[in-house]
Amino acid sequence: MSGINDFAFKMATVNGTGSASANSLLMQAIFRMGIPVTGKNIFPSNIQGLPTFYEVRVSKDGYTARPQHVDLVVALNPSTYAKDVATVRPGGYLVYDSSWPLESELEREGITIIGIPFGQMCVDTFIGDRDRTLLRNIVYAGALAALLEIDMDIIGQMLIEKFSKKKKLLESNNTAIRLGYDYAKQHFACPLPFHLEKMDATGDSILIDGNTAAGLGAVYAGATVGAWYPITPSTSLMEAFRGFCERFRVEPDTGLHKYCIIQAEDELAAAGIVIGAGWAGARAFTNTSGPGISLMQEFIGLAYYTEIPAVFYDVQRTGPATGMPTRTQQCDLMSLAYASHGDTKHIVLFPCSPEECFYIGTTAFDLAERFQTPVFVASDLDIGMNDWMCKRLVWDDSYQPDRGKVLDATELEQVKKFSRYLDVDGDGIAARTLPGVHPNGAYFVRGSGHDKHGAYTEDSDAYQEVVDRLTRKFATAATVVPAPEFHMQPDAHVAIVSLGSCHTAVLEAIDRLRDQGIVANYMRIKAFPFNSSVREFIDAHDAVFVVEQNRDAQLRSLLAIETGVPRDNMTPVLDYGGMPLTANVVVTAVANHFAEVSA
Amino acid sequence: MTSIAKPPVRHPGLQRNALGFTVRDYEGAMSTLCAGCGHDSVTAALVQSFWELSLPPHRAAKMSGIGCSSKTTAYFMKQSHGFNSVHGRMPSVTSGASAANRDLTYIGISGDGDSLSIGLGQLSHAIRRNVRMLYVIDNNGVYGLTKGQFSASADIGSTSKKGEANMQQPIDPVLLALSLGATFVARSFSGDKAQLVPILKAGLSHNGLALIDVISPCVTFNDHEGSTKSYKFTREHEVEISAADFVPLRREITAPDTDSEVSVVAMHDGSTVRFRKTADSYDPTDREQAYAHVRACQLRHEVATGLLFIDESGQDMHAMAKTTTQPLVDLPFADLCPGNAALQSLMEQYR
Numbered sequence: 001m002s003g004i005n006d007f008a009f010k011m012a013t014v015n016g017t018g019s020a021s022a023n024s025l026l027m028q029a030i031f032r033m034g035i036p037v038t039g040k041n042i043f044p045s046n047i048q049g050l051p052t053f054y055e056v057r058v059s060k061d062g063y064t065a066r067p068q069h070v071d072l073v074v075a076l077n078p079s080t081y082a083k084d085v086a087t088v089r090p091g092g093y094l095v096y097d098s099s100w101p102l103e104s105e106l107e108r109e110g111i112t113i114i115g116i117p118f119g120q121m122c123v124d125t126f127i128g129d130r131d132r133t134l135l136r137n138i139v140y141a142g143a144l145a146a147l148l149e150i151d152m153d154i155i156g157q158m159l160i161e162k163f164s165k166k167k168k169l170l171e172s173n174n175t176a177i178r179l180g181y182d183y184a185k186q187h188f189a190c191p192l193p194f195h196l197e198k199m200d201a202t203g204d205s206i207l208i209d210g211n212t213a214a215g216l217g218a219v220y221a222g223a224t225v226g227a228w229y230p231i232t233p234s235t236s237l238m239e240a241f242r243g244f245c246e247r248f249r250v251e252p253d254t255g256l257h258k259y260c261i262i263q264a265e266d267e268l269a270a271a272g273i274v275i276g277a278g279w280a281g282a283r284a285f286t287n288t289s290g291p292g293i294s295l296m297q298e299f300i301g302l303a304y305y306t307e308i309p310a311v312f313y314d315v316q317r318t319g320p321a322t323g324m325p326t327r328t329q330q331c332d333l334m335s336l337a338y339a340s341h342g343d344t345k346h347i348v349l350f351p352c353s354p355e356e357c358f359y360i361g362t363t364a365f366d367l368a369e370r371f372q373t374p375v376f377v378a379s380d381l382d383i384g385m386n387d388w389m390c391k392r393l394v395w396d397d398s399y400q401p402d403r404g405k406v407l408d409a410t411e412l413e414q415v416k417k418f419s420r421y422l423d424v425d426g427d428g429i430a431a432r433t434l435p436g437v438h439p440n441g442a443y444f445v446r447g448s449g450h451d452k453h454g455a456y457t458e459d460s461d462a463y464q465e466v467v468d469r470l471t472r473k474f475a476t477a478a479t480v481v482p483a484p485e486f487h488m489q490p491d492a493h494v495a496i497v498s499l500g501s502c503h504t505a506v507l508e509a510i511d512r513l514r515d516q517g518i519v520a521n522y523m524r525i526k527a528f529p530f531n532s533s534v535r536e537f538i539d540a541h542d543a544v545f546v547v548e549q550n551r552d553a554q555l556r557s558l559l560a561i562e563t564g565v566p567r568d569n570m571t572p573v574l575d576y577g578g579m580p581l582t583a584n585v586v587v588t589a590v591a592n593h594f595a596e597v598s599a
Numbered sequence: 600m601t602s603i604a605k606p607p608v609r610h611p612g613l614q615r616n617a618l619g620f621t622v623r624d625y626e627g628a629m630s631t632l633c634a635g636c637g638h639d640s641v642t643a644a645l646v647q648s649f650w651e652l653s654l655p656p657h658r659a660a661k662m663s664g665i666g667c668s669s670k671t672t673a674y675f676m677k678q679s680h681g682f683n684s685v686h687g688r689m690p691s692v693t694s695g696a697s698a699a700n701r702d703l704t705y706i707g708i709s710g711d712g713d714s715l716s717i718g719l720g721q722l723s724h725a726i727r728r729n730v731r732m733l734y735v736i737d738n739n740g741v742y743g744l745t746k747g748q749f750s751a752s753a754d755i756g757s758t759s760k761k762g763e764a765n766m767q768q769p770i771d772p773v774l775l776a777l778s779l780g781a782t783f784v785a786r787s788f789s790g791d792k793a794q795l796v797p798i799l800k801a802g803l804s805h806n807g808l809a810l811i812d813v814i815s816p817c818v819t820f821n822d823h824e825g826s827t828k829s830y831k832f833t834r835e836h837e838v839e840i841s842a843a844d845f846v847p848l849r850r851e852i853t854a855p856d857t858d859s860e861v862s863v864v865a866m867h868d869g870s871t872v873r874f875r876k877t878a879d880s881y882d883p884t885d886r887e888q889a890y891a892h893v894r895a896c897q898l899r900h901e902v903a904t905g906l907l908f909i910d911e912s913g914q915d916m917h918a919m920a921k922t923t924t925q926p927l928v929d930l931p932f933a934d935l936c937p938g939n940a941a942l943q944s945l946m947e948q949y950r
Binding site: 031032205206207208216219220221222224225227247248249251254255256257258259260261262264265266268269270271272273274275276277278279280281282284298299302392393394395396397399400401433434435436437438439441442443444445446447448 | 655656657658660662672673677678679680681682683684685688690691692693694695696697698699700702703720721723724728916917920921922923924927928930932934935936937938939941942943945946949950
């Protein structure tokens with residue numbers, strides 16, 4: 001890092017002071033310069049007053065994981081000042097608000113300190129506390145534009161797009177951006193040694209967060225019923241779904257909606273609504289996070305046993321209990337795979353990016369209906385709420401939803417007595433009927449013991465026949481769910497297994513490990529149940545590292561339980577402090593392992 | 600839930616409704632509830648109501664939670680889809696089903712345990728959503744399937760079979776529903792089919808959630824001296840505010856009786872509920888009066904029955920959500936997926 005188009009900077013501000021829009025303005029401007037960029041919002045569970053950080057990583061090589069070091073910090077929060085000064089890499093820069101003198105104990109050898117009187121300039125230029133507070137952020141954006149050589153024409157264009165209908169705001173923002181830009185130009189040697197130069201490396205990419213992409217995916221997959229209860233970090237998924245539905249699914253003549261979104265009284269009800277809607281034949285989903293999944297367990301078991309399609313987006317955050325609501329983890333893997341009481345196993349999908357969050361909509365709904373079962377999409381806060389650089393989304397207009405085995409009225413006309421849970425085809429999947437379609441299709445959904453006809457039973461053999469078929473159905477699912485993604489290298493002698501948002505950090509780590517002489521093959525798990533290639537990959541390597549973001553190595557446990565690979569054959573690489581994974585965690589763990597082995 | 604199939608034998612001379620069905624066609628499996636259970640009487644009243652309304656059984660969905668009451672969905676309309684969900688959560692499942700397919704007739708059967716303890720939140724919010732459904736509470740003041748514990752509707756001082764007295768305040772579903780803004784609130788008695796059937800029929804035609812609390816004595820655990828939900832107590836303390844009759848839209852509406860005490864309440868679909876008042880000046884469209892009447896009866900240790908409140912002007916869940924009139928399950932995929940051209944245009948916003 002720390003060169004042209006290869007560095008990271010961080011803004012340390014106070015939550016609720018309007019820094020988010022300035023930060024995303026900076027990131028988007030860099031993106032429009034054609035330079036690969038990532039922004040990670042490290043924010044508190046609070047509305048106003050607590051420290052919040054925004055990390056921007058610029059990488060000409062296209063690495064988009066969280067940066068290990070920052071080259072420049074904009075320190076605007078007095079309460080974190082000391083800590084922020086310490087995070088600057090040696091030789092890096094600190095930008096602070098020189099409206100107030102810098103206390104001598106906060107000065108640091110080995111870094112360059114740049115004082116800009118953001119506060120004073122705003123007081124001198126703008127009227128009213130609100131403008132003076134909000135525009136201070138735009139002033140520092142202007143200063144950074146000068147220091148890092150961000151294209152001012154692009155920023156100007158973005159402000160026009162944003163404030164085209166609010167002329168006054170456009171003027172004040174333009175004034176603020178120039179204030180910072182001009183001050184930096186006049187007082188410092190701009191640009192800094194590390195700065196930006198236009199590239200053409202973003203191609204046809206977009207910047208989008210996972211929850212937005214997932215909400216859009218649900219629209220494209222034909223979901224019509226969404227039920228939810230607000231919970232960080234999943235809330236924006238349903239808000240995105242609502243926004244896209246308003247755009248695409250409102251009848252122009254009547255204003256009526258071709259969708260129904262219900263904000264439930266709690267997660268229990270949200271799950272019940274989804275299951276009721278799935279039973280009635282709609283593509284229905286809910287979005288939640290770990291605490292919500294805990295509350296939904298009862299209904300998940302019901303849907304599994306009664307075989308009702310339902311899609312659950314779990315945007316994971318740290319646990320257990322309330323945990324840290326605005327920090328990321330991959331800590332729900334076990335609780336999703338075996339959710340609810342009794343013997344249950346569920347299909348879980350692991351998107352690694354917003355792009356996959358979009359496409360996984362169709363996969364999740366298809367699988368839910370094909371296998372008539374709950375399907376979980378295990379996203380996380382890092383994917384869900386941060387803007388990621390992704391390939392432009394495209395839609396295959398020939399796509400038709402897989403509705404699974406649903407008997408229609410014509411087929412039911414031929415049926416004398418419908419039996420709900422008969423495995424006619426030997427794949428473990430029985431045909432279902434939808435209420436209201438035909439009298440011959442009527443049956444009774446019961447969470448109590450039932451036989452293959454759907455009738456109540458307490459008979460051991462009849463009960464076992466049904467639950468054994470559910471096992472068969474799960475085995476069929478293993479052959480249909482998305483297969484792992486493999487990144488193989490010639491002469492590789494170690495293996496890395498990972499999933500979800502770890503992906504970008506693992507890819508970067510693999511490059512850096514190769515520089516150290518450690519050549520790794522990589523398997524990214526995309527779904528549970530694991531298909532046969534998962535075990536084959538692990539068996540083919542002597543040293544296997546499983547990288548995941550939880551304390552207890554949950555993925556490793558799942559791999560051991562479901563594939564039979566001994567747990568000790570897989571070395572866990574764990575990161576669970578709640579921050580997005582950095583490549584360094586993986587590099588250090590793998591390199592240290594070999595250092596210890598050879599010592 | 601447990602059920603035993605009924606033999607399909609029927610008398611050839613049974614009367615048929617507009618669909619050509621006999622009452623037997625609206626029956627379900629054999630009940631496995633205790634002999635004499637009030638719930639079976641409610642089931643019989645439901646069968647009668649559906650038959651009289653000529654409701655196509657396969658266009659109805661029978662929803663329930665867990666408990667004795669929730670078993671009864673198996674005992675009527677075997678050609679309807681049934682959903683025996685989880686304890687207290689029938690309202691959410693019904694909300695979802697209704698969201699997906701608004702054209703079905705939803706009948707929720709619950710109990711005082713199911714609805715007033717574990718499911719109180721879901722009941723309350725289904726009322727707030729005004730989900731279009733008939734919501735019957737088979738209220739016996741006791742947990743039957745776990746053998747005799749007090750439920751949340753047990754009155755203070757009423758005793759269990761073992762003799763211990765309940766000390767906690769009861770939750771009255773009627774007062775609860777009235778205070779939450781329910782648009783149709785009634786109470787009846789399982790032993791009074793003449794009153795119950797027209798109320799059920801009106802509830803089935805209501806444009807929103809029709810809550811009917813039915814005192815339905817538990818003969819095994821709560822039909823003894825000291826119970827306020829027993830047959831004897833309810834018969835002795837029932838206060839009928841009005842004799843109600845329900846006239847469906849499609850039938851010829853007969854001229855009202857010359858008796859000026861008859862008031863006619865129009866339902867949203869044009870059908871009517873006719874009240875023959877027995878109490879002076881009772882107005883079933885006045886929520887405050889309904890509340891006061893129920894409270895006054897309660898203080899006299901009486902059970903207020905009848906159609907206590909109705910408001911046909913309220914918006915149901917779909918009206919509030921502005922859902923299209925065609926059931927969402929019937930919308931073709933092409934109507935739901937905006938396609939690639941729209942996506943590409945949208946993508947410009949993310950650059």
